Amino acid sequence: MTVIAGPPSGRVALPPHVTSLLTLLGVATDDVVPVWQGTTGVLTFRAGAHHVKWAPASSGIDVTVEADRISWAAPHVAVPEVVGQASSPEGSWMVTRTLPGSSAVAERWLADPEAAARAVGRGLRTFHDSLPVEACPTEWSIAARVANARTRVDRGDSRALWAPEHRGYSIGEALSLLASPPPLDLVVCHGDACLPNTLLHDDGALAGHVDLGTLGVADRWADLAVAAWSTGWNYGEGYEDALYAGYGLAPDPAKISYYRLLWDLS
Structure with missing residues (x-):
């Protein structure tokens, strides 16, 4: 699978x-640095002690939805504090306080992938164990994701976009597997x-989780x-x-x- 999200070039x-939103919040804009570009054109910037996430309308992503999910999760797990959010016909955006630590794909962790992988696993277990299923207002349901997979097939998305291990399936075979x-x-x-x-501290302790736009109840796997x-x-x-x-x-x-097939198709 080709991964094209990463630091912008x-x-x-x-x-x-x-x-305008940064100015309203009193956040300096003279040291804003782009740090991540998603596959859909979503951009994340660092502005001093804050991060800004911007999604153009063409991305089909509403960042204010993610802001609401972050705010719901915040009493239970380490996630960024949302300090501002807004939207317009051109897109949507939010401003969060920067968490400590560094991404699990920072140079520090690329140099020690065994420890990093274990730390990410521990962090994900903490995330799953800490959030109350019964109180969660959102789902990441199989039904919705399979429907999205069918939409992508109907609009003509190529099987060449699938991971190599899935390209041996016909579209019908893949959808049939997802139906069970x-x-x-x-x-x-x-x-x-x-x-x-x-995000991890230098000793491998969990610093937090980011990018929660599809947070919801689902199977842990x-x-x-x-x-x-x-x-x-990321590591090989x-x-x-x-x-x-x-x-x-x-x-x-x-x-x-x-769940890898579902991820690939949806």
Whole structure:
């Protein structure tokens, strides 16, 4: 699988609407630095002790939805504090206080992937154990994700976009597999538990989680299978077991296979 999200290359201008919100909040804009660019055109900037996330309308993402989910999770887990959010026909954006620590794909952790993978696993277990399922107002449901997969197929998304291990399936075979999910073990899932979204202190302790736009109730393996998968994208092969060990569960091949296919298609 090709991962194209990452630090932006070249100069990235701060959208005027974001500048206005920073000024309203009293956040200096003379030291704003772009730090991450998503696959849909979503941009994240660092502005002193704050981060700004901007989603153009063309991305199909409403950042204020993520802001609401972060605020719901904040009493239970370490997530950024939302200090401002807004939207317009051009897009949506939010400002958060910067958490301590560094991403699990920072140079510090790329140099020690075994320890990093274990730490990410421990952090994900803390996240799942800490959030109250019964009180969560959102779902990351299989039904909605399968419907999205069908929409993508109907609009003509190419099988070439799938991970190599899934390209042997026909579209019909893949959708048929998704129609038979394994039994559920529900937690509040992160929704995008790939390595860059876990922040760690230098000693490997959890500093927090970011990018919670799809947070919701789902099977724990919807997060766990993809988190372990992303060790290969970011560290190379051989670190999945370290993440599972950190989480405290042995691999579940059936659920890993199902939720990776669901991730790929949806």
